[in-house]
Amino acid sequence: MExxxxxxxxxxxxxxxxxxxAYKTLAKKYHPDANSVEKKQWAEEKFKKINEAYEILSDxxxxxxxDRELKKQEQQQLIENEDIKMRYEKLYEQNQILRNxxxxxxxxxxxxxxxxxxxxxxxxxxxxxxxxxxxxxxxAYYDAYIQRMRDYGYRIYRKKTLKERMKDLLxxxxxxxxxxxxxxxxxxxxxxxxxxxxxxxxxxxxxxxFK
Numbered sequence: 514m515e516x517x518x519x520x521x522x523x524x525x526x527x528x529x530x531x532x533x534x535a536y537k538t539l540a541k542k543y544h545p546d547a548n549s550v551e552k553k554q555w556a557e558e559k560f561k562k563i564n565e566a567y568e569i570l571s572d573x574x575x576x577x578x579x580d581r582e583l584k585k586q587e588q589q590q591l592i593e594n595e596d597i598k599m600r601y602e603k604l605y606e607q608n609q610i611l612r613n614x615x616x617x618x619x620x621x622x623x624x625x626x627x628x629x630x631x632x633x634x635x636x637x638x639x640x641x642x643x644x645x646x647x648x649x650x651x652x653a654y655y656d657a658y659i660q661r662m663r664d665y666g667y668r669i670y671r672k673k674t675l676k677e678r679m680k681d682l683l684x685x686x687x688x689x690x691x692x693x694x695x696x697x698x699x700x701x702x703x704x705x706x707x708x709x710x711x712x713x714x715x716x717x718x719x720x721x722x723f724k
Contacts, residue, residue, distance in 0.1 A: 514586050517566035517579065525580070529571065536567040593657050600653050608646045 518525045521535045540563055541547065548556040569575045673681070699705045 514582060515562070515566075516583070517570050520562050520566040521570065525583075529573075532567070532570050536563065536571070539563050540567075597653050597657050604646050604649050608643070 518527070521532060521539060523531055523535045527535070540560065543556045543559040543563060545553050545557045545560060569579050700709075
């Protein structure tokens with residue numbers, strides 16, 4: 514669900530007069546004919562959204578219904594943000610526990626062996642812990658952001674990595690190989706081969722490509 518107030522660049526408490534004025538200003542600014550050829554498609558999209566927003570916010574009944582839906586969405590977002598906050602706090606607590614356990618290991622090793630853990634090793638371990646916590650927090654925020662964009666109606670496209678593309682290509686190749694093996698096995702069975710050879714579709718394919 515898109516935020517029409519943000520599209521028209523007005524406050525949710527804006528009066529109809531302010532909304533009208535904002536619409537006229539933005540419609541003039543983003544009208545396709547008022548923009549260069551390079552920006553025309555982009556301007557058309559903006560102009561379309563501006564008109565869509567104005568159609569809802571300029572109508573009292575539609576605006577009231579929209580405000581109710583927007584409020585529900587904002588409440589849902591607050592719940593999601595609270596969930597992210599709780600997950601972050603949990604990760605932070607786990608990080609603190611790992612720090613304490615690492616400090617205890619350092620102390621015990623120093624007392625039992627009469628020497629301390631090398632500072633470089635300690636720093637490397639601590640850096641790995643911090644990286645994992647940071648990655649987990651970033652993933653939590655990214656997942657919430659993607660979900661919010663989907664709620665707004667956006668289609669999310671993620672560019673595949675080289676490893677993922679190679680995996681997809683390998684899957685296609687293996688599928689083709691399996692299909693060819695199955696066809697070869699079926700071709701060795703006389704009844705199946707006779708049926709295929711007398712099939713009208715096979716005959717049309719054979720005549721088209723193997724004249």
